[in-house]
């Protein structure tokens with residue numbers, strides 16, 4: 516089975532995934548009366564498991580709702596020894612090099628992975644381990660916050676293979692790594 520690492524994320528116009536306070540309320544700043552999921556459900560159907568950074572995991576744990584995933588979740592952390600007990604049946608703590616972590620996840624039979632969290636995506640990009648990115652752009656400039664992208668040693672080319680406009684206001688582009 517072909518192995519793919521995919522990103523599905525929303526950013527501000529200035530490329531942030533959270534605002535200066537770490538908030539993500541602005542993601543819902545465009546009225547969405549019919550709760551259009553902008554492709555999230557279809558994307559989730561196509562993946563086998565999620566790999567997310569500890570900060571994104573803690574954000575999800577803080578949501579006032581039930582655990583939102585029905586696929587295995589692997590949480591990257593070098594600071595945690597274990598996940599909080601109420602999440603131990605929902606997510607797995609992983610650490611080590613990305614190659615070791617990916618080997619471990621692939622050996623469990625999961626090939627199509629959803630990579631989530633800014634620092635996490637940046638560390639995957641540093642090792643050229645991202646194959647596809649769907650980026651939904653919320654038309655707001657936050658003026659600071661958590662960036663999606665960081666510095667890389669070399670340029671990295673992608674091809675835009677699909678563009679959609681949601682709610683008449685929100686552009687979504689799907690980029691595939693040019694190899």
Ligand SMILES: NC(=O)c1ccc[n+]([C@@H]2O[C@H](COP(=O)([O-])OP(=O)(O)OC[C@H]3O[C@@H](n4cnc5c(N)ncnc54)[C@H](OP(=O)(O)O)[C@@H]3O)[C@@H](O)[C@H]2O)c1
Nearest residue numbers: 525533568569570571574591592593594632633634635638
């Ligand atoms: N706009 C969106 O669609 C969207 C989507 C996802 C998240 N978010 C927001 O983005 C913020 C989280 O992103 P973030 O960039 O702060 O962090 P992140 O990628 O979620 O988490 C970073 C943490 O993951 C752990 N980690 C372990 N190994 C790592 C590795 N190889 N590479 C990277 N991280 C590794 C580290 O935790 P330890 O310190 O424990 O070692 C690190 O501090 C939150 O505010 C969240 O709400 C927004």
